Amino acid sequence: MPITVPVLPAGVDPAWLPPEALRPLGSRRTLVDGSGPLVETVHGEVAQGCARFGGAVVRDSHTRGPRGVPGVSYASEASETSYDLVLRVVRDGNAHRPRHADLGPLRDLGEEGFVHERAGGTTTITASGQRGLLYGLFHVVRLGEDAFRGDRTPEAHRPATELRMLDHWDNVAVHPVMGQVERGYAGGSLFWRNGRPVADLERVRGYGRLLAACGINAVSVNNVNVHEAEAHLLTDRVGDVARIADVLRPYGIRTHLSVNFASPVLLGGQDCADPLDTAVRAWWAGAARGVYAAVPDFGGFVVKADSEGQPGPFTYGRSHADGANMLAAALAPHGGTVHWRAFVYDHRQDWRDRSSDRACAAYDHFAPLDGEFADNAVLQVKHGPMDFQVREPVSPVLGALPRTRVAVEVQATQEYTGQQQHVCWLGPMWSEVLRFRPEGERGAAVGESARGGMVAVSNVGDDLFWTGHPLAQANLYTFGRLAWQPDADPRRILDEWIALTFPSAAERLANGLRTVLQHSWRTYEKYTAPLGVGFMVQPGHHYGPGIDGYEYSPWGTYHFADRDGIGVDRSAATGTGYAAQYAEPWAALYESRDSCPDELLLFFHHVPYGHVLNSGKTVVQHIYDTHFEGVEEAEEARRVWAGLAGLVEPARHARVAERYEEQVRCAREWRDQVNSYFLRKSGVPDERGRAIY
Numbered sequence: 001m002p003i004t005v006p007v008l009p010a011g012v013d014p015a016w017l018p019p020e021a022l023r024p025l026g027s028r029r030t031l032v033d034g035s036g037p038l039v040e041t042v043h044g045e046v047a048q049g050c051a052r053f054g055g056a057v058v059r060d061s062h063t064r065g066p067r068g069v070p071g072v073s074y075a076s077e078a079s080e081t082s083y084d085l086v087l088r089v090v091r092d093g094n095a096h097r098p099r100h101a102d103l104g105p106l107r108d109l110g111e112e113g114f115v116h117e118r119a120g121g122t123t124t125i126t127a128s129g130q131r132g133l134l135y136g137l138f139h140v141v142r143l144g145e146d147a148f149r150g151d152r153t154p155e156a157h158r159p160a161t162e163l164r165m166l167d168h169w170d171n172v173a174v175h176p177v178m179g180q181v182e183r184g185y186a187g188g189s190l191f192w193r194n195g196r197p198v199a200d201l202e203r204v205r206g207y208g209r210l211l212a213a214c215g216i217n218a219v220s221v222n223n224v225n226v227h228e229a230e231a232h233l234l235t236d237r238v239g240d241v242a243r244i245a246d247v248l249r250p251y252g253i254r255t256h257l258s259v260n261f262a263s264p265v266l267l268g269g270q271d272c273a274d275p276l277d278t279a280v281r282a283w284w285a286g287a288a289r290g291v292y293a294a295v296p297d298f299g300g301f302v303v304k305a306d307s308e309g310q311p312g313p314f315t316y317g318r319s320h321a322d323g324a325n326m327l328a329a330a331l332a333p334h335g336g337t338v339h340w341r342a343f344v345y346d347h348r349q350d351w352r353d354r355s356s357d358r359a360c361a362a363y364d365h366f367a368p369l370d371g372e373f374a375d376n377a378v379l380q381v382k383h384g385p386m387d388f389q390v391r392e393p394v395s396p397v398l399g400a401l402p403r404t405r406v407a408v409e410v411q412a413t414q415e416y417t418g419q420q421q422h423v424c425w426l427g428p429m430w431s432e433v434l435r436f437r438p439e440g441e442r443g444a445a446v447g448e449s450a451r452g453g454m455v456a457v458s459n460v461g462d463d464l465f466w467t468g469h470p471l472a473q474a475n476l477y478t479f480g481r482l483a484w485q486p487d488a489d490p491r492r493i494l495d496e497w498i499a500l501t502f503p504s505a506a507e508r509l510a511n512g513l514r515t516v517l518q519h520s521w522r523t524y525e526k527y528t529a530p531l532g533v534g535f536m537v538q539p540g541h542h543y544g545p546g547i548d549g550y551e552y553s554p555w556g557t558y559h560f561a562d563r564d565g566i567g568v569d570r571s572a573a574t575g576t577g578y579a580a581q582y583a584e585p586w587a588a589l590y591e592s593r594d595s596c597p598d599e600l601l602l603f604f605h606h607v608p609y610g611h612v613l614n615s616g617k618t619v620v621q622h623i624y625d626t627h628f629e630g631v632e633e634a635e636e637a638r639r640v641w642a643g644l645a646g647l648v649e650p651a652r653h654a655r656v657a658e659r660y661e662e663q664v665r666c667a668r669e670w671r672d673q674v675n676s677y678f679l680r681k682s683g684v685p686d687e688r689g690r691a692i693y
């Protein structure tokens with residue numbers, strides 16, 4: 001029986017799957033060949049498209065399941081040339097596969113890959129697994145009419161990473177400080193309300209559909225900071241997790257859970273949570289059995305331990321490998337994975353002590369443990385050494401553990417990049433990280449060596465536009481597509497998102513969207529934190545300028561500006577030694593202020609305001625110029641968006657226009673505060689004589 005397509009509540013934006021996006025497929029005659037729950041999802045998608053746009057869906061007569069489904073006919077040994085589109089799962093044991101089918105290429109594609117070809121007027125998607133057929137279907141949707149033009153020799157498509165995951169920082173019970181969603185900028189939680197799962201999970205089902213359409217296959221449904229209510233999801237409230245898993249499963253999404261390392265004490269009455277204690281290990285094994293009894297395809301645990309006050313193995317004198325391996329052992333019999341976050345540092349640092357450096361912490365903790373983690377343990381590493389700043393170097397940890405399954409963690413929710421009040425498309429930033437080669441040009445890129453997959457902190461909530469800012473949807477879509485193909489051109493992915501979200505868009509609209517999105521990350525960087533210095537935000541909520549906000553705090557986030565200069569000396573010769581954590585050629589490149597890239601100079605070096613950059617400008621003049629430029633670019637983007645009013649659905653246009661007003665206001669505040677601060681510190685006037693206060 002085909003699975004019906006989710007019906008979104010009234011007023012909820014369809015994002016990149018508006019009905020019109022299925023017109024090319026829905027106006028054709030399609031054969032769906034195969035059996036299984038995800039094949040029925042594919043069947044439902046095609047059937048809805050055909051019902052709307054006049055096409056027809058046919059099932060192979062050997063397909064198991066009830067007959068007499070309205071609008072569906074059945075075929076036996078029909079010629080493929082009688083169909084515009086064939087969607088087929090082929091396995092070695094499928095006696096009904098076409099005699100000409102060659103299983104060779106499919107054997108290398110795994111459960112999620114597919115082959116796309118077109119000949120004789122028929123487009124064919126062939127997969128060796130149900131997930132592959134689902135992704136093949138959405139590949140056809142992305143191509144639109146191009147899927148049905150000309151001929152195509154067989155093209156194999158397979159995700160580069162097995163795990164493409166979103167971590168939701170959602171609280172089951174509203175936290176008195178962090179609210180329903182920690183660092184969430186799109187309303188409340190999709191999953192939880194008033195301490196329970198939402199009553200109607202149809203929108204969650206629609207969310208799973210959107211994720212599948214961009215290639216995401218896993219979701220963690222609660223905050224990595226696991227509070228009391230969330231802790232119980234592991235045991236007596238696992239049924240709540242099962243409800244969510246049931247509605248995500250038809251779109252190939254495996255559900256994961258963030259757990260508290262001290263759960264044996266909090267929930268099980270144990271005396272300790274020592275990972276080497278026999279009783280503690282037995283408790284975790286029992287807890288895992290209980291989860292899999294409720295959710296047979298459960299993905300595994302996400303753990304934040306010994307970090308920002310969360311409990312962990314350090315309490316018992318154990319290593320992070322000890323802690324991760326204990327949980328890995330509990331999950332292994334069920335095929336689960338533990339995702340152990342490498343975000344571990346001293347958040348009670350003495351700001352007076354310049355020898356201590358938060359940036360060094362992850363490498364210092366985890367590089368010595370390479371090779372000690374279990375095969376089903378993934379070390380989840382933030383893409384930079386600090387905390388999702390607008391500009392950071394790529395974390396040296398991503399090249400330091402060749403014998404460990406490492407996942408790259410990025411942040412789709414824009415905690416430090418405008419909080420979904422500002423347009424800041426992060427595709428170019430993520431692409432730079434994934435293309436970075438930790439061992440130089442002859443070594444593998446980060447995206448090639450991330451055997452543990454890719455993870456993003458979700459930017460989604462229950463807002464009608466999913467991400468609060470409608471244009472922030474591009475970040476979520478781009479993450480999914482880059483996780484599938486890390487070396488993809490992000491500009492091509494942006495064009496995909498535009499074409500799907502605004503089908504049949506006039507070229508003026510498409511060009512306008514490219515204009516406001518393509519350079520938005522650099523624009524945001526220009527009017528906020530210069531040259532990699534980072535932070536300079538208001539403490540706590542992290543929105544807007546607070547140049548000395550964290551300068552004398554215990555969080556280790558300093559810029560060290562004084563009358564003579566600015567920046568953190570992280571060289572090996574005279575500083576914290578962080579630069580030496582990199583392999584060559586990067587260690588030498590970052591060690592010298594003369595060779596260090598301009599955009600990272602203040603991250604690696606403390607320099608005078610008159611230091612001349614590779615661009616030929618002094619540091620202080622660069623600060624002045626970029627902050628004026630950033631505001632001008634934000635104002636120009638606002639003007640471009642205003643000119644698209646007649647081409648965009650009114651509610652969407654109004655929401656974006658309102659957010660552009662806030663972005664321009666905030667950009668001006670950043671400009672004036674940052675420029676005034678550095679004029680007063682340095683005493684060096686702007687050479688162009690512009691207004692600085």
